[in-house]
Amino acid sequence: MKHAKESGDRDRRRGGFFLLTSPLRTLLQLSKTKLLMSIAALLAVGSLAVAGTWAAWTAQDVNGGNTFTTSTILIDDNQGGEAGSATATGVAMFNVTNLSPGSSATTKCIEVDYTGTATGMTLAGTLGGTGQATLQSELTMTTAVYNSTAGAAVTTPGTNTNSGGCGSYPGGADNSMGTQGATLASWANGTAYTASTMNHTWYKFTVSGLPGADSNCATYCNKTITVTLTWTLTAS
Structure with missing residues (x-):
């Protein structure tokens, strides 16, 4: 084996x-x-x-140049004031000097225009000046109204073409803003009054003179009070 x-x-x-x-x-x-x-x-x-790798193709389809632009609004008056797409201070309607006991009331008017689609309009009053504390309870806002009939458009926005005149104030029904005859202190108490959303609206204001009883010069002489009226437009 x-x-x-x-x-x-x-x-x-x-x-x-x-x-x-x-x-x-x-x-x-x-x-x-x-x-x-x-x-x-x-x-x-x-x-x-x-x-x-050799067979891969690439291509891009581009959709560029898409833009988003905001809208604009403009509110202006025939005293030369405007705000929004343009701004200007304007000229005051009232420039009352030499108030004395028993003096007469003063009436002034203004037309307000706007561009855009209004969804709301308010008016507010603000007081100031070195004599505010003394005069705000002595002078009254006798009239604060707007007219429901539209007027003509402001001819030259940003330019005073009215100087407080009421010659073009239209006829028709007036709408009150606040208590008529209230003291300035009461009328301009921080309340924003509903104003007209109708374009080319005229507003009329009457402020009283100094009451005859206010004759104490030590208290009332050489006093100044200012009233600022502000329209606020809400529009799209």
């Missing part, structure tokens, strides 16, 4: 080469096959990546 095994081993070695038995040969052949398949797979992936 020993000689037979040695003879078999010699038979498996020929020409200096060691002949593989069947199981080992199969194993190496399978490993070689898997290796070749792996190499082939890597080459295929690489070729796909290269082919994909």
